[in-house]
Amino acid sequence: MALRIYNTLTGSADELVPGGIKKEKIGDYPPVTIYSCGPTVYGYAHIGNFRTFVFNDFLRRYLKFRGFRVDHAMNITDVDDKTIAGAVTESISLKEYTERYTAIFQEDLTALNIEPVEHTPKATESIGAMIEIIDLLVKKGYAYAMEGSLYFPVDRFKSYGRLSRLNSREIKSGLRYDTDEYAKDDVRDFVLWKAPKENEIYWDTPVGKGRPGWHIECSAMIRKIFKTTIDIHTGGVDLIFPHHENEIAQSEAAYGEQFVRHWIHVEHLLVNGSKMSKSLGNFYTLRDLLAKGYSARSIRFLLVSAHYRKQFNFTIDGISQADQALERFDNLLIRLKEIKKEGAPNPHVPNLIDSIFADFTGAVDDDLNISRGMGMVFEFIHAVNTMINDEKLTRMDADSIMLALKKIDAVLGFIFSEGSEKPGIDAAWVESMIAERLAARNSKDYGRADAIRRILLEKGIILEDTREDTRWKIRN
RNA sequence: GGCGCCGUACCCAAGUGGCUAAGGGAGAGGUCUGCAAAACCUUUAUGCAGCGGUUCGAAUCCGCUCGGCGCCUCCA
Numbered sequence: 001m002a003l004r005i006y007n008t009l010t011g012s013a014d015e016l017v018p019g020g021i022k023k024e025k026i027g028d029y030p031p032v033t034i035y036s037c038g039p040t041v042y043g044y045a046h047i048g049n050f051r052t053f054v055f056n057d058f059l060r061r062y063l064k065f066r067g068f069r070v071d072h073a074m075n076i077t078d079v080d081d082k083t084i085a086g087a088v089t090e091s092i093s094l095k096e097y098t099e100r101y102t103a104i105f106q107e108d109l110t111a112l113n114i115e116p117v118e119h120t121p122k123a124t125e126s127i128g129a130m131i132e133i134i135d136l137l138v139k140k141g142y143a144y145a146m147e148g149s150l151y152f153p154v155d156r157f158k159s160y161g162r163l164s165r166l167n168s169r170e171i172k173s174g175l176r177y178d179t180d181e182y183a184k185d186d187v188r189d190f191v192l193w194k195a196p197k198e199n200e201i202y203w204d205t206p207v208g209k210g211r212p213g214w215h216i217e218c219s220a221m222i223r224k225i226f227k228t229t230i231d232i233h234t235g236g237v238d239l240i241f242p243h244h245e246n247e248i249a250q251s252e253a254a255y256g257e258q259f260v261r262h263w264i265h266v267e268h269l270l271v272n273g274s275k276m277s278k279s280l281g282n283f284y285t286l287r288d289l290l291a292k293g294y295s296a297r298s299i300r301f302l303l304v305s306a307h308y309r310k311q312f313n314f315t316i317d318g319i320s321q322a323d324q325a326l327e328r329f330d331n332l333l334i335r336l337k338e339i340k341k342e343g344a345p346n347p348h349v350p351n352l353i354d355s356i357f358a359d360f361t362g363a364v365d366d367d368l369n370i371s372r373g374m375g376m377v378f379e380f381i382h383a384v385n386t387m388i389n390d391e392k393l394t395r396m397d398a399d400s401i402m403l404a405l406k407k408i409d410a411v412l413g414f415i416f417s418e419g420s421e422k423p424g425i426d427a428a429w430v431e432s433m434i435a436e437r438l439a440a441r442n443s444k445d446y447g448r449a450d451a452i453r454r455i456l457l458e459k460g461i462i463l464e465d466t467r468e469d470t471r472w473k474i475r476n
Numbered sequence: 477g478g479c480g481c482c483g484u485a486c487c488c489a490a491g492u493g494g495c496u497a498a499g500g501g502a503g504a505g506g507u508c509u510g511c512a513a514a515a516c517c518u519u520u521a522u523g524c525a526g527c528g529g530u531u532c533g534a535a536u537c538c539g540c541u542c543g544g545c546g547c548c549u550c551c552a
Contacts, residue, residue, distance in 0.1 A: 037552070045552085052552040082550080165479065166548065214550085236552030237481095243551090267481085268546065277551060305500085306489080311482070311545060321488060321501045328500085331514060363490090371490050375499035382499095382516090389516055446510055453512075464513045471514090 003066060003365045006309060008240060008263040009163055013367050018068065018231050020261060031069035033226045034060065035260075037218060037235035037243070038120070040077040041101040042086040046283035047299065047314065048269035048276035050112060052236050054303040055266045057114040059234065061411045062364055073119035073225050075218060076102055079211055080123075084200060094201055095124075108286045111296040112303075113413040121221045123212060127203050129220035134192050134207045136254040148195030150207060154188040157249040163263060164241035190246050192216050215246040222259070223251065233260040237267055269303075270313045289319070298322040301414045307371050329415045332381050333405075334471060335388050339398040346387070349397045353404045356380040360408060377408060425474065430461060434470050437463070 004013040018029040036056045039045050060070050078098035087097035134150060137143040142157070143150045154160050191213035196202035202209050222230055235244065244263065251259040268275045276283045289299060301322040306312040356376060363372035384401055387393050409415035433452050440448040453463050460475045
């Protein structure tokens with residue numbers, strides 16, 4: 001079975017064929033080249049932004065799970081109107097400003113268990129690559145100057161609008177564009193290189209003094225890193241037009257070859273039924289939520305679990321539900337670790353493991369249907385729990401199930417939580433309390449036993465008695 | 477105004493032509509247990525926004541209606 005993913009360019013779920021030439025085995029393919037539109041580092045990214053970044057991470061992890069190699073780039077936009085304005089507001093240099101928010105962004109990615117990608121180019125460090133493409137566009141007649149800026153003439157690029165399916169840009173009713181107000185020949189034309197403004201950062205280059213237009217950055221970086229047609233380009237749906245449309249126009253006009261084979265767009269995160277965005281002010285940052293006591297792990301679970309092509313309404317209640325669901329994993333892992341039974345492995349376990357891999361892969365191969373895939377994982381958990389109840393698992397079985405879960409978690413990234421030992425809790429003290437409680441129970445002093453349970457609960461520690469002994473865990 | 481998406485149980489969410497409509501959360505009953513928890517078992521949509529139509533057969537295809545959202549402008 002092949003991995004199929006919806007391609008915005010073709011409007012259908014296309015098989016992923018890295019390099020564009022079909023091979024017999026996945027291992028024969030060249031690395032999948034992926035470019036993801038990264039953040040503009042002004043202020044804190046919100047979790048709507050992180051939905052896309054978590055998706056990118058899930059995608060690359062799944063590709064690796066399926067045996068592909070990946071070569072993935074994500075840019076950092078560190079010069080544009082917003083970053084310039086932000087630096088002015090905070091009265092610091094642009095570099096200082098963008099470095100601050102880039103560092104914060106990286107911390108958030110780490111908190112969400114997002115893997116580092118192979119390349120993270122910054123706009124300000126890629127000016128040379130931008131000049132190269134702009135120069136080519138000028139030479140080929142795909143650029144015109146006006147008031148010191150360079151623009152791309154959209155009408156010269158015949159397939160413009162193919163990605164967004166906006167053949168001739170429709171004008172919103174009741175809103176008329178006065179073309180005289182635009183310093184361009186056509187309202188659709190976009191800027192490649194912006195003329196310097198008073199007191200603003202600029203670069204003195206062969207194509208003139210100024211700074212990059214928004215779209216040129218991605219085209220230039222893709223060329224610089226990957227040299228030729230890339231396999232996958234990802235981003236939020238709001239980038240389809242005009243950003244990605246313009247990237248295609250520039251790159252294909254300049255280099256005369258296909259820019260990207262497979263366009264993947266992630267739908268919006270909604271809050272109270274409307275798009276979460278900075279301009280609307282209806283957003284949560286990761287830090288807001290962590291400060292309220294929700295875990296990054298639960299947020300990752302929530303963001304991963306929603307299918308990427310569906311708008312997803314973000315709610316606090318949703319995080320709580322995710323929290324509860326994660327406890328099923330935690331409890332299963334605790335139970336698996338406790339299995340001590342020696343002896344030959346249960347012959348049914350390998351079949352069970354084979355089928356979870358087959359079911360999971362079958363589901364996710366279908367346009368990354370992770371919701372169904374996770375349903376399969378929960379069914380697996382259920383089956384394993386039942387076998388534990390019936391004492392049908394040996395130590396070896398438990399280890400092989402644990403290994404299978406680790407492989408699946410290489411994709412999901414939330415089953416095994418790191419740092420389960422929370423700081424501020426003295427394990428030895430907990431153990432001594434448990435011992436005291438055991439003594440109280442043995443002498444049938446249940447009042448004392450229950451008091452100890454309450455004392456620990458106040459510290460967020462939950463006691464659970466099993467047949468052999470008492471285990472403890474930290475309340476989420 | 478143009479283009480597109482969505483409406484499945486108390487909540488979240490798969491399923492897009494054919495056995496009894498996945499899965500998670502929450503609730504109820506049960507097993508186990510000094511208590512509690514965990515886990516397991518049972519249970520909660522003759523029903524898939526509404527109305528028509530196509531079909532032997534539709535949540536799934538077509539039409540209309542209602543409701544919600546997105547893009548067309550910086551935006552993940």
